[in-house]
Amino acid sequence: MTQPKTPQERSLPAHIAIIMDGNGRWATARGLSRSEGHKAGSRAVRTVVTRCRELGISHLTLYAFSQENWGRPKKEVGFLFDLLVSFLRDELPAMERENIRLSVFGDISALPMAARKALDHAMARTARNTALHLNLALNYSGRADIVQACRRLMAAGTSEQDVTEELFSSFLWTAGQPDPDLVIRTSGEIRLSNFLLYQSAYSELYFTDIAWPDFGSEQLDEALHAYAMRSRRFGRTEEQKQS
Numbered sequence: 160m161t162q163p164k165t166p167q168e169r170s171l172p173a174h175i176a177i178i179m180d181g182n183g184r185w186a187t188a189r190g191l192s193r194s195e196g197h198k199a200g201s202r203a204v205r206t207v208v209t210r211c212r213e214l215g216i217s218h219l220t221l222y223a224f225s226q227e228n229w230g231r232p233k234k235e236v237g238f239l240f241d242l243l244v245s246f247l248r249d250e251l252p253a254m255e256r257e258n259i260r261l262s263v264f265g266d267i268s269a270l271p272m273a274a275r276k277a278l279d280h281a282m283a284r285t286a287r288n289t290a291l292h293l294n295l296a297l298n299y300s301g302r303a304d305i306v307q308a309c310r311r312l313m314a315a316g317t318s319e320q321d322v323t324e325e326l327f328s329s330f331l332w333t334a335g336q337p338d339p340d341l342v343i344r345t346s347g348e349i350r351l352s353n354f355l356l357y358q359s360a361y362s363e364l365y366f367t368d369i370a371w372p373d374f375g376s377e378q379l380d381e382a383l384h385a386y387a388m389r390s391r392r393f394g395r396t397e398e399q400k401q402s
């Protein structure tokens with residue numbers, strides 16, 4: 160027989176989404192190159208994915224590269240995609256072993272060929288996994304997601320009266336996945352930077368000054384504790400919620 164869940168377990172989010180920010184400043188503060196910061200950031204990804212898997216979180220979305228990030232120096236952009244390729248090569252065995260499914264939110268057709276290939280390979284190899292659904296937001300933009308959903312909805316010949324929130328959601332990159340319960344942003348910035356704009360309508364937001372490379376299991380647990388203390392009312396009163 161399974162044990163009843165503790166209140167703490169009951170209030171775990173089903174979907175955590177993270178804006179992994181601060182790699183560059185973390186590196187600069189240590190006299191390192193921005194690339195070193197991104198490398199350290201990829202180690203933090205491994206730690207956080209492992210912790211989410213341990214906790215039984217069902218969905219984790221990591222904002223890894225925004226459409227706006229194409230505006231960075233070419234060298235940095237190239238480094239980020241090389242890092243993605245080596246990350247996928249190193250982590251695929253663990254994802255397969257740990258029953259983790261990889262998906263992407265964003266248009267990956269614009270990515271360098273090696274990154275596309277590595278992503279397609281990892282997604283195909285993990286497609287049937289069921290424990291943790293790990294999404295990488297790559298070449299992602301929340302507004303672009305809404306626009307591509309509109310385009311496909313129209314291309315499908317949808318009639319005006321059939322457009323509901325439910326149908327619309329099924330055309331977004333996040334189709335079939337729950338909205339994020341908790342959105343975390345590291346490194347002290349208090350903004351969404353075009354992340355999951357439609358889906359975060361009722362997400363709890365958590366901001367921390369910790370830079371992404373320093374974000375580990377302890378910091379994730381702190382965020383989860385803060386989340387568990389929040390009262391999610393969805394427009395209703397506290398009294399209605401308790402009854």
Ligand code: IPE
Pocket residue numbers: 179180181182183184185223224228239346371
């Ligand atoms: C986050 O760290 C990684 C990406 C956006 C790809 P940054 O590179 O934005 O780090 P800061 O904000 O410059 O410190």
Ligand code: IPE
Pocket residue numbers: 178179180181222223224225227228348350352
């Ligand atoms: C947001 O971080 C994008 C990712 C974490 C991938 P940025 O560092 O690009 O965001 P801004 O430009 O400071 O808002």
Ligand code: MG
Pocket residue numbers: 180181182
């Ligand atoms: Mg940044």
